[in-house]
C-alpha cells in the first residue's frame with residue numbers, strides 16, 4: 001500500500017467538443033500529444049461542426 005498510482009497523477013486535457021476533461025489512457029500512450037478529443041465520437045463531431 002502507499003505506492004499505488006493515484007488517478008490524479010494522470011495527465012488530463014479538455015475536450016473542445018463536449019467541454020469535459022478526459023484523462024490519459026493506455027491506448028494514447030504513443031500519441032498523447034496529438035490527442036485532442038476524448039473519444040472517436042467527439043472527433044467525428046468536431047469534423048461535422050467545422
Ligand SMILES: [Zn+2]
Pocket residue numbers: 015016017018019020037038039042
Ligand atoms: Zn469529448
